[in-house]
Amino acid sequence: MSGKTLYDKLWDSHLVKQRDDGSALIYIDRQLLHEVTSPQAFDGLRLAKRNPWRIDANLATPDHNVPTTDRSSGVDGIADPVSRIQVKTLDENCDEFGIVEFKMLDHRQGIVHVVGPEQGATLPGMTVVCGDSHTSTHGAFGALAHGIGTSEVEHVLATQCLVQKKMKNMLIRVNGSVGPGVTAKDIVLAIIGKIGTAGGTGYAVEFAGQGISDLSMEGRMTLCNMAIEAGARAGMVAVDQTTIDYVKGRTYAPKGELWEKAVAAWSDLHSDADAKFDAIVELNGADIKPQVTWGTSPEMVTSVDGTVPNPAREHDAVKKEAIERALVYMGLTPDMAITDIKLDRVFIGSCTNSRIEDLRAAAEVVKGRKVAATLKQALVVPGSGLVKAQAEQEGLDKIFVEAGLEWREPGCSMCLAMNADKLGQGEHCASTSNRNFEGRQGFGGRTHLVSPAMAAAAAIAGHFVDVREFLSGDAN
Amino acid sequence: MKAFTTLKGIVAPMDRANVDTDMIIPKQFLKSIKRTGFGKNLFDELRYLDEGQPDQDCANRPLNENFVLNQSRYQGSNILLARQNFGCGSSREHAPWALDDYGFRCVIAPSYADIFFNNCFKNGILPVILSESDVDLLFKETFATEGYQLEVRLAEQKVVTPDGKEFGFEVDAFRKHCLLNGLDDIGLTLEDADAIKAYEVSRRQEAPWLFDAIQAS
Numbered sequence: 014m015s016g017k018t019l020y021d022k023l024w025d026s027h028l029v030k031q032r033d034d035g036s037a038l039i040y041i042d043r044q045l046l047h048e049v050t051s052p053q054a055f056d057g058l059r060l061a062k063r064n065p066w067r068i069d070a071n072l073a074t075p076d077h078n079v080p081t082t083d084r085s086s087g088v089d090g091i092a093d094p095v096s097r098i099q100v101k102t103l104d105e106n107c108d109e110f111g112i113v114e115f116k117m118l119d120h121r122q123g124i125v126h127v128v129g130p131e132q133g134a135t136l137p138g139m140t141v142v143c144g145d146s147h148t149s150t151h152g153a154f155g156a157l158a159h160g161i162g163t164s165e166v167e168h169v170l171a172t173q174c175l176v177q178k179k180m181k182n183m184l185i186r187v188n189g190s191v192g193p194g195v196t197a198k199d200i201v202l203a204i205i206g207k208i209g210t211a212g213g214t215g216y217a218v219e220f221a222g223q224g225i226s227d228l229s230m231e232g233r234m235t236l237c238n239m240a241i242e243a244g245a246r247a248g249m250v251a252v253d254q255t256t257i258d259y260v261k262g263r264t265y266a267p268k269g270e271l272w273e274k275a276v277a278a279w280s281d282l283h284s285d286a287d288a289k290f291d292a293i294v295e296l297n298g299a300d301i302k303p304q305v306t307w308g309t310s311p312e313m314v315t316s317v318d319g320t321v322p323n324p325a326r327e328h329d330a331v332k333k334e335a336i337e338r339a340l341v342y343m344g345l346t347p348d349m350a351i352t353d354i355k356l357d358r359v360f361i362g363s364c365t366n367s368r369i370e371d372l373r374a375a376a377e378v379v380k381g382r383k384v385a386a387t388l389k390q391a392l393v394v395p396g397s398g399l400v401k402a403q404a405e406q407e408g409l410d411k412i413f414v415e416a417g418l419e420w421r422e423p424g425c426s427m428c429l430a431m432n433a434d435k436l437g438q439g440e441h442c443a444s445t446s447n448r449n450f451e452g453r454q455g456f457g458g459r460t461h462l463v464s465p466a467m468a469a470a471a472a473i474a475g476h477f478v479d480v481r482e483f484l485s486g487d488a489n
Numbered sequence: 490m491k492a493f494t495t496l497k498g499i500v501a502p503m504d505r506a507n508v509d510t511d512m513i514i515p516k517q518f519l520k521s522i523k524r525t526g527f528g529k530n531l532f533d534e535l536r537y538l539d540e541g542q543p544d545q546d547c548a549n550r551p552l553n554e555n556f557v558l559n560q561s562r563y564q565g566s567n568i569l570l571a572r573q574n575f576g577c578g579s580s581r582e583h584a585p586w587a588l589d590d591y592g593f594r595c596v597i598a599p600s601y602a603d604i605f606f607n608n609c610f611k612n613g614i615l616p617v618i619l620s621e622s623d624v625d626l627l628f629k630e631t632f633a634t635e636g637y638q639l640e641v642r643l644a645e646q647k648v649v650t651p652d653g654k655e656f657g658f659e660v661d662a663f664r665k666h667c668l669l670n671g672l673d674d675i676g677l678t679l680e681d682a683d684a685i686k687a688y689e690v691s692r693r694q695e696a697p698w699l700f701d702a703i704q705a706s
């Protein structure tokens with residue numbers, strides 16, 4: 014018998030009941046809640062007169078609709094009445110059911126996928142869900158984590174379980190280390206460029222290899238965050254010393270004797286050497302360069318030294334049409350150099366890249382430089398109140414402001430533009446978020462996904478540049 | 490949940506791959522705390538020429554006449570024919586809510602994004618998977634014949650064309666059972682409450698740190 018994959022182990026340890034029809038009841042250890050996908054779930058509970066199964070498994074925080082500017086008038090000060098009602102509804106629901114919530118003015122508030130790990134609410138070996146597709150982020154901890162819809166949010170609240178079918182196993186291995194200036198964001202974009210946005214559909218993906226184990230926890234979170242952009246509901250990385258060091262001492266992490274016991278249990282959270290995967294994808298770390306998306310899907314990506322594709326060279330009719338459509342929407346011409354794309358705005362933030370390390374990387378690039386005069390706006394939005402405080406303690410906020418970037422309050426912000434931060438029609442944005450779909454960052458807005466360092470370099474230059482030139486100091 | 494047994498109706502062709510959930514229902518409409526009323530904003534950015542706002546009366550908005558749902562021949566359609574990777578992107582259940590509210594009870598496509606696919610079943614919508622070539626053929630027939638209708642029979646797992654061609658499809662047994670009978674998943678899971686409790690007791694022994702975790706401080 015062959016060994017087990019990490020996913021097999023996580024599945025087996027959470028199996029409550031295998032049903033004859035192939036479906037299974039899987040136990041959920043942690044549910045994170047935010048204001049957009051939970052109101053209808055709480056309503057459903059009330060309608061059916063059901064109570065949450067386990068209050069202490071849930072943690073909530075508002076993130077999508079919160080303003081990132083002045084918050085001195087609290088929730089009542091949210092200008093958009095519809096957003097305000099949604100944030101208030103989360104507060105009321107959490108109060109009514111006794112669920113712990115970091116409310117908008119709490120210093121721990123932030124994007125759920127930043128807050129969960131930061132608080133130790135996400136632990137190795139857990140099953141983690143949230144009504145948000147980027148829940149895959151938490152797989153960085155050797156956890157089984159995926160996004161669910163609102164009906165399932167209600168299902169988990171009411172039963173602490175989900176009805177699931179086991180997915181297939183995929184291994185994505187990055188052999189060897191990546192070069193300087195190449196980050197987790199570039200690795201995951203390169204992976205999506207290779208396998209496509211549906212490449213991981215139906216799979217639980219494990220990321221492994223030197224290029225992955227070299228990454229910090231922040232980097233692993235960036236990587237797993239975008240597993241969903243490769244079509245995989247869940248992405249994960251095996252537990253190692255980096256994981257343990259990150260978790261230790263966090264608010265909701267076990268302490269003392271329990272900690273020792275937990276660490277011992279977590280040592281098994283990796284795929285066995287003889288585990289069988291249904292699919293294996295390999296990349297060479299050394300081949301990965303800083304990435305930039307040019308189109309309207311994350312798979313429409315190339316290296317910063319590349320060019321916008323020419324549909325005339327595409328033989329597949331469906332792909333050709335997709336490229337043509339994307340080029341019209343993005344206002345780009347075939348064969349133009351990526352570095353010739355001029356930018357209107359820059360956004361550094363989102364659950365993909367708003368952690369302290371991301372902000373440090375961006376600050377390092379802009380330090381002592383000035384944002385290009387042609388830029389309308391460059392925003393830095395920390396992922397949580399604690400990230401913000403840490404950055405301010407390190408003086409990063411001053412570096413940003415001196416360089417001409419805006420320093421904001423934590424939230425999703427321009428990642429999906431549900432609050433007041435958005436792109437205008439036709440504007441190009443270098444964004445550290447995860448989706449470049451049409452209209453994602455504002456009606457008619459044009460998003461280019463990049464790493465924080467690449468976004469920072471683009472802010473200085475006013476167009477894309479290879480950040481590696483910046484880091485070596487020979488940029489103009 | 491509404492039961493789904495047999496559905497016969499007009500087919501609307503959505504001829505583009507990778508239709509994402511932002512396209513199905515743009516984010517400004519996710520601010521609603523209700524489950525209904527999303528139909529008028531289904532495919533909002535494709536359907537109208539201006540930028541839609543929540544709670545807006547859509548009757549006077551400028552329509553994109555070229556968009557398929559605005560063409561008279563597809564009015565009253567309840568089956569959406571689509572291309573590969575339909576519903577990719579976010580987990581928002583507002584996407585199936587919008588499809589349902591508009592009147593679509595069935596989508597036919599060669600493949601779907603996982604979360605969207607799952608969300609459909611929770612809302613009484615049947616996402617049928619047919620091969621690329623079968624879907625191609627259905628697109629051709631839909632374009633060729635005004636008022637083209639299909640019949641979708643869940644019990645027999647078949648899609649039937651007007652001239653009697655039949656296409657079989659696979660569907661998970663549990664999901665089929667729930668759809669056919671309009672069953673509430675939560676009620677079904679709670680029938681296993683004892684198994685869940687037994688799991689918790691043994692898991693608490695093994696991994697006590699997973700319990701009593703999140704407490705107000």
Ligand code: SF4
Pocket residue numbers: 076077124125126145147363364365424425428429446447
């Ligand atoms: S930051 Fe963006 S992707 Fe992440 S949870 Fe918020 S809206 Fe979703």
